[in-house]
Amino acid sequence: xxxxxxxxxxxxxxxxxxxxxxxxxxxxxxxxxxxxxxxxxxxxxxxxxxxxxxxxxxxxxxxxxxxxxxxxxxxxxxxxxxxxxxxxxxxxxxxxxxxxxxxxxxxxxxxxxxxxxxxxxxxxxxxxxxxxxxxxxxxxxxxxxxxxxxxxxxxxxxxxxxxxxxxxxxxxxxxxxxxxxxxxxxxxxxxxxxxxxxxxxxxxxxxxxxxxxxxxxxxxxxxxxxxxxxxxxxxxxxxxxxxxxxxxxxxxxxxxxxxxxxxxxxxxxxxxxxxxxxxxxxxxxxxxxxxxxxxxxxxxxxxxxxxxxxxxxxxxxxxxxxxxxxxxxxxxxxxxxxxxxxxxxxxxxxxxxxxxxxxxxxxxxxxxxxxxxxxxxxxxxxxxxxxxxx
Amino acid sequence: xxxxxxxxxxxxxxxxxxxxxxxxxxxxxxxxxxxxxxxxxxxxxxxxxxxxxxxxxxxxxxxxxxxxxxxxxxxxxxxxxxxxxxxxxxxxxxxxxxxxxxxxxxxxxxxxxxxxxxxxxxxxxxxxxxxxxxxxxxxxxxxxxxxxxxxxxxxxxxxxxxxxxxxxxxxxxxxxxxxxxxxxxxxxxxxxxxxxxxxxxxxxxxxxxxxxxxxxxxxxxxxxxxxxxxxxxxxxxxxxxxxxxxxxxxxxxxxxxxxxxxxxxxxxxxxxxxxxxxxxxxxxxxxxxxxxxxxxxxxxxxxxxxxxxxxxxxxxxxxxxxxxxxxxxxxxxxxxxxxxxxxxxxxxxxxxxxxxxxxxxxxxxxxxxxxxxxxxxxxxxxxx
Numbered sequence: 001x002x003x004x005x006x007x008x009x010x011x012x013x014x015x016x017x018x019x020x021x022x023x024x025x026x027x028x029x030x031x032x033x034x035x036x037x038x039x040x041x042x043x044x045x046x047x048x049x050x051x052x053x054x055x056x057x058x059x060x061x062x063x064x065x066x067x068x069x070x071x072x073x074x075x076x077x078x079x080x081x082x083x084x085x086x087x088x089x090x091x092x093x094x095x096x097x098x099x100x101x102x103x104x105x106x107x108x109x110x111x112x113x114x115x116x117x118x119x120x121x122x123x124x125x126x127x128x129x130x131x132x133x134x135x136x137x138x139x140x141x142x143x144x145x146x147x148x149x150x151x152x153x154x155x156x157x158x159x160x161x162x163x164x165x166x167x168x169x170x171x172x173x174x175x176x177x178x179x180x181x182x183x184x185x186x187x188x189x190x191x192x193x194x195x196x197x198x199x200x201x202x203x204x205x206x207x208x209x210x211x212x213x214x215x216x217x218x219x220x221x222x223x224x225x226x227x228x229x230x231x232x233x234x235x236x237x238x239x240x241x242x243x244x245x246x247x248x249x250x251x252x253x254x255x256x257x258x259x260x261x262x263x264x265x266x267x268x269x270x271x272x273x274x275x276x277x278x279x280x281x282x283x284x285x286x287x288x289x290x291x292x293x294x295x296x297x298x299x300x301x302x303x304x305x306x307x308x309x310x311x312x313x314x315x316x317x318x319x320x321x322x323x324x325x326x327x328x329x330x331x332x333x334x335x336x337x338x339x340x341x342x343x344x345x346x347x348x349x350x351x352x353x354x355x356x357x358x359x360x361x362x363x364x365x366x367x368x369x370x371x372x373x374x375x376x377x378x379x380x381x382x383x384x385x386x387x388x389x390x
Numbered sequence: 391x392x393x394x395x396x397x398x399x400x401x402x403x404x405x406x407x408x409x410x411x412x413x414x415x416x417x418x419x420x421x422x423x424x425x426x427x428x429x430x431x432x433x434x435x436x437x438x439x440x441x442x443x444x445x446x447x448x449x450x451x452x453x454x455x456x457x458x459x460x461x462x463x464x465x466x467x468x469x470x471x472x473x474x475x476x477x478x479x480x481x482x483x484x485x486x487x488x489x490x491x492x493x494x495x496x497x498x499x500x501x502x503x504x505x506x507x508x509x510x511x512x513x514x515x516x517x518x519x520x521x522x523x524x525x526x527x528x529x530x531x532x533x534x535x536x537x538x539x540x541x542x543x544x545x546x547x548x549x550x551x552x553x554x555x556x557x558x559x560x561x562x563x564x565x566x567x568x569x570x571x572x573x574x575x576x577x578x579x580x581x582x583x584x585x586x587x588x589x590x591x592x593x594x595x596x597x598x599x600x601x602x603x604x605x606x607x608x609x610x611x612x613x614x615x616x617x618x619x620x621x622x623x624x625x626x627x628x629x630x631x632x633x634x635x636x637x638x639x640x641x642x643x644x645x646x647x648x649x650x651x652x653x654x655x656x657x658x659x660x661x662x663x664x665x666x667x668x669x670x671x672x673x674x675x676x677x678x679x680x681x682x683x684x685x686x687x688x689x690x691x692x693x694x695x696x697x698x699x700x701x702x703x704x705x706x707x708x709x710x711x712x713x714x715x716x717x718x719x720x721x722x723x724x725x726x727x728x729x730x731x732x733x734x735x736x737x738x739x740x741x742x743x744x745x746x747x748x749x750x751x752x753x754x755x756x757x758x759x760x761x762x763x764x765x766x767x768x769x770x771x772x773x774x
Contacts, residue, residue, distance in 0.1 A: 058521050078561070103568055127562045136567040137738075139435060139575030140522055146565050147525035153563045154532055164557040170547050174503035175539050178455065180510055180531040182524055185481060187514035195517040303686065305412065312423070319431030326519045328438040328466070328487070330430055348484060351515045362483055 018234060022242030023249070026216055030250065036215065043204040044254035048262050051200030052193045059144040062109035063090035065102055072119035078130070079112070081152045086144075103135050110134045110145050125164055186355045193267045194355070199323035201258050202350055205251055205282070206318060206343050209289030210296070211310050212247040217297035218306045236385050240294055240378070248286040255282055272357030281349050281367060288342040288370055291377030298384040317341045345370040391624070395617050399625025403599065407629060417595055421637040424587050425580075425644050432583075433576040436522045438466040441488040444477055445470055449497035451538075455508075458534045459490065464526050477511060487513045488523060500538060577652065580645035581737040582706045585730045587641060588664070589671055589700040590693070592634040596675030597688040600626060605685055613770040623764055627672060634668040645737075655736035659743050663732045666753035670725040671696075673760035680767045699724045706730060725756060 031037055064087045068075050082089055090108060093099045099111040113131040121128035132149050136142030162172040187194055220226040229239055256279070263269040271278075296313060300306040319325070320334065321343040327335055338344050348366040352358035360367070407413055443456045460467040468486060471477050477489040491509040499506040510527050514520045536558060544554040603609040612622055642660075645651045653660075675692055682688050700706065703717065704726035721727045728749040735741035743750075 100568075122560050125557065125560070127556055128560060129562045129564055131564045131566060133566050133568055137578040139433075139578070140518075142567060143522065144525055146567070147529050149565070150529060150532065150563060153561050157559065157561045160560040161558055164560060165543065168547055168549065168554075168557060170543055171503075176500040176503050176542055177505040178500070178531060178535050178538065179505050179507045180527065181507060182527060183509055183511050184514035184520060184524075185511055187517060187520075190514055190517050190520060192517040195515070307686075308412075308416075308689065312420070316423070316427045316431075319427050323516075325431055325433065326436055326439075326516065328440060329433075329435050334426075334430060352484070355515055356482055358482065 015238070019238050019242045019245065022234070022238065023246040026243055026246035027250065029216070029219075030212070030246075036212070040208065040212070040250060040254065043208060044201075044258045045262065047204060048197050048200055048258050049266075051196050052267055058192070059086045059141055059148060061088045062086065062141070062145055063088055063107065065090050065093050065099060065108040065111045067093050067096060067099055067111065067113045069116040070114050070118040074119035074122055075114045078114065078118075078153075078156050081156050082112070082149075086148050099133060103133060108135070109141070110149065122160055125167070191267075194269050197258075197263045197267055197269060198350060198354060199347075201255065201263070202323060202343065202347060203318050205255060205285070206289060207314055208254070209247065209251055209286045210293040210314060212250065212293070213243050213290040214293035214297040214300075214306050214310055215303065216243045216247065217294060218300060218303050221297070222302055236382060240382060240385060243294070244287060244290040244378075247290055248283055251286045252279060252283060255279075269354065271354055273353035274359065277360065278350070278353045281346070281353070281363075284367070284371060284374065285342060285346045285349075288374030288377065291374050291381050292342070294381035295377055295384065298381060298388060317343050322347050339369065340373060342370050342373050345373075391618070391621055395621045396625045396628070399617065399622055400628040403626060403629045404632075407599075407633070413595075413598065416591070416598075417633050418637070421587050421591050421641060422644070424590065425583055425641055428583050428586070429576060429580060429644075429649055432579045433574075435575050436519045436526075437464050439464060439487045439519075439523055439526075440468050440485065441465050441490065442468045442471045442477065442480065442486050444472075444474055444489060444491045446473075446494040447492050447496040451497035451500060452492045455492065455496070455534055456490065458530050459527075462526065462530060464523075481511060481513055484513070484515075487519075488527075500542075503542070574650075576649045577738065578734075580649045580651040581733040582730065584638070584641045584645060584664075585667075585704060585726060585733050586700040586706065588634065588638060588668060588729075589704070589724075589726045590696040591637065592630060592668055592672040593675030593678060593692040593696055594689065595633065596627070596630045596672045597679040597682075597692045598685055599630060600676065600679035601682060601685050601688040604683060619765055619768050619770060623676065623761070623768060627676060627761075630672050630675070631668055634672060635665065638664045638668065651737060653737055654740035656742040659746075660733075660736040663729065663736070663746070663750060663753070666750060666757065667725055667729040667732075669757040670753055670760065673757050673764065674724075676764045677760055677767070680764055700726045703727060704730045725753060728752060 030040070061084065064082050066079050066089070068079060079089065087110075093102065093111065096113065099108070099113070102108040103111060111133040113133065115129060118128050118130070130153065132146065134142050134145050134149075165172045165175075184190055217226075220229065230236075259269070259271065264271060292313060293310065296309045297306055300309050320330070320338055321341045322338070323343075327338070327344075330338070345366040349358075349363050349370075352363055352366075356362075407417060441459065443459075445452050445456060459465050465488075471480070471489065474489075474491055477486070477491065480486045481489060489511045491511065493506070493508060496506045496508065512520055512523055512527075536555075540551060540555045540558050543549075543558070544551040547554070600609075603612070617625075642653075642664075646653050674695075678692050678695070679688055682691060703721035703724065705721075732746050732749060735746060
């Protein structure tokens with residue numbers, strides 16, 4: 001009665017061995033395809049280094065031009081309050097028309113216009129109007145410029161306010177003040193390198209996890225070796241699994257190199273949470289995306305088409321999943337649609353584990369949808385893969 | 391040139407476009423998709439930030455302070471929380487991006503003319519938006535402070551509130567936002583996207599349509615027929631230009647009606663400029679198609695060219711005046727840069743024919759020159 005057990009055991013072992021052999025072949029093939037191999041190494045190393053220095057979207061050295069019609073002590077004091085790191089005084093302009101021209105050409109972020117009665121108005125306790133022309137074609141930077149300006153003007157006004165209150169018979173020391181202390185969590189120094197490198201890694205992992213399996217599959221199709229595989233004793237499931245596992249392995253190694261070799265030692269990106277949990281969920285993410293890549297490969301006939309299909313899928317996924325633009329600002333229908341993007345869930349997981357030290361208890365509502373999307377895509381890919389040849 | 395033959399080629403081409411599923415998808419779905427994806431992806435507006443308030447004071451004054459945030463268009467109020475512990479949990483689960491904690495003696499301290507300390511906890515995971523959120527909070531806090539101080543001082547000194555407000559604000563800052571009065575980034579992004587998409591899609595469509603005939607061998611039918619080179623090229627060009635014109639209208643509607651970007655300039659100018667721009671970019675695609683042999687190469691070359699030109703050398707992100715030497719010259723060799731100025735002008739600055747007519751003239755010359763180059767390159771007699 002003991003016989004059947006070892007028999008199924010050996011069958012299972014053969015089944016797994018076949019997958020392992022095929023997966024090894026996939027990896028060897030990737031290593032020998034020079035273009036794809038260089039690309040894979042690049043995205044996990046040099047690309048992360050480049051991303052670290054990327055756009056931080058903060059206001060830095062914004063050129064300020066001044067039109068000072070007053071030329072008084074008070075106006076000069078105000079002008080010199082605009083200092084680095086946010087602003088850089090880029091010189092004076094003679095007329096408002098010239099100011100507009102400089103703004104048009106992008107040579108000034110802001111133009112400050114101080115009227116000729118600035119100091120006199122201050123002394124007479126009348127409102128002294130200062131105009132700030134701000135280029136808001138990049139809305140975010142424009143907003144930051146205006147808010148820093150408001151802060152600088154408020155600080156500049158402080159001594160004048162106190163004088164005015166004393167003159168009116170009040171006591172400036174008895175003014176109520178709300179002091180709002182801002183505490184930034186999970187990245188107290190607001191180091192944009194943390195955010196930039198992590199989001200670049202996630203983007204690249206997404207591209208690689210969709211593109212590599214799709215490319216591996218389409219290569220077999222183009223060269224006709226897929227028919228060879230199909231007449232072999234291998235099942236479609238084994239063929240797909242082998243491609244998936246090999247690419248998953250490549251992706252996990254690349255991620256490990258990127259995190260432990262570059263992001264942590266060079267940029268001090270923290271790894272607060274559990275390492276095994278992170279890589280387990282990264283593997284799940286790779287599986288989900290590979291499903292997407294395999295589905296794409298079944299729709300295309302050659303590598304040009306697969307490139308196009310992958311491009312059409314990756315672009316919205318990468319741009320709209322919430323790394324580069326906050327989800328909250330999107331309309332409700334788009335947010336609903338992005339629920340089906342695997343990256344949208346993996347962003348929660350990756351940032352959660354790396355920066356916040358989140359465990360499975362906090363992440364299950366991201367893990368479950370991601371797993372469900374992965375299983376659905378893989379099943380679809382398998383079904384379409386079988387149908388292509390019957 | 392025999393117009394009947396041109397028309398026949400165009401008609402055949404049109405039918406083929408409608409029948410090829412992938413090509414049809416590229417022609418009509420790609421532009422709309424790109425507009426939506428980049429429209430939402432490139433706009434950096436930070437709004438509807440989910441926040442909550444922990445109010446341990448429970449006074450009209452503390453509620454007043456919270457209201458400053460609740461009424462802002464940038465924040466979306468999710469309710470009051472019982473204690474800071476709940477705030478921690480919701481921040482960790484990313485249900486909230488910000489929590490304001492108002493301590494128990496808030497109103498009392500303020501009424502005594504002292505400093506009341508409160509805390510704002512912000513999720514710093516996404517550094518780009520965190521910085522903007524900080525700026526929002528500080529601006530609102532500044533306004534709330536001014537209001538409370540003025541109110542209290544007016545009562546204490548027995549002066550009219552307006553007078554006190556003037557005393558408290560000796561320097562009045564009038565901010566004028568140029569180009570984009572509501573500081574919505576989509577206003578500036580949407581016109582730029584029209585430039586980008588019309589640089590990307592028409593060359594791709596055009597290049598694929600000729601190379602496809604080379605791949606399938608259908609080009610030999612053309613070579614052996616009585617049709618002249620100019621007739622064939624014009625016939626190929628027309629349907630592609632027509633599709634791109636339809637797309638341009640769709641993109642314009644998306645930009646103005648869907649994204650709500652203002653259109654201040656002249657519609658006639660915009661239409662003429664866009665038509666000429668499409669002619670230029672389509673002609674570039676035709677040029678590519680004559681130089682390569684496979685659809686794959688045509689696609690890669692046209693995409694790479696379009697992406698590099700439209701993103702780096704068009705003034706979309708960095709102004710062309712900031713480019714140095716060779717890059718500056720390179721930018722001037724493609725129509726994207728001129729059209730970017732036109733589209734921005736037509737949308738945001740209401741500039742039209744009177745300022746930009748030289749650029750239109752450049753387009754006419756450009757399209758004719760490229761088309762003439764295609765005419766010279768295209769040979770019915772094959773080399774082999």
